[in-house]
Amino acid sequence: QKEVEQNSGPLSVPEGAIASLNCTYSDRGSQSFFWYRQYSGKSPELIMFIYSNGDKEDGRFTAQLNKASQYVSLLIRDSQPSDSATYLCAVGGGYNFNKFYFGSGTKLNVKP
């Protein structure tokens, strides 16, 4: 079982819609959760992080964490074509406190 699982996609949504990206993790002791965006041929860039159960909003982005279900999600409201990228979920601070595990990413296509 992989430490972090994501649906590889592609997830296609029309411009202006809400895109919902999901991630599950295996280490129940994980403490920090991150969403990175990676454009093709570029390096990952941090979009959001969340440490506590519940929702965290930043502009058009909302991260949701449910530690009981070991589930973290990212909602992108009013999706734009420029949001088209691969979104990587990352989880850290678990049984190996220093480690940071990435999912394989979900490719998002926002169609104009």
Place this chain on the structure above:
Amino acid sequence: DTAVSQTPKYLVTQMGNDKSIKCEQNLGHDTMYWYKQDSKKFLKIMFSYNNKELIINETVPNRFSPKSPDKAHLNLHINSLELGDSAVYFCASSQDADARTQYFGPGTRLLVL
């Protein structure tokens, strides 16, 4: 100002060669990392150094040897390159070692022929 830089950006080499990739960060961070991203976009940690001390050493072939001359630099040397080493190698840094926000370099695209 580049926060995390890597050289070279592209590296094409023959099987069996030895090569090095360099990484530098000017963020004043204590911790640096090397990741490998394969063709399926899976990003996997290889090594991590905190204040020049190795703290994460994943199961990678011992042909890969990291070196941290100071906390702003983390280099990766690869001996006897193999076809399967072809990937994008990312350097990253974070303020400290407790797996908080990481900042990635631009990546080094390695192709072994």
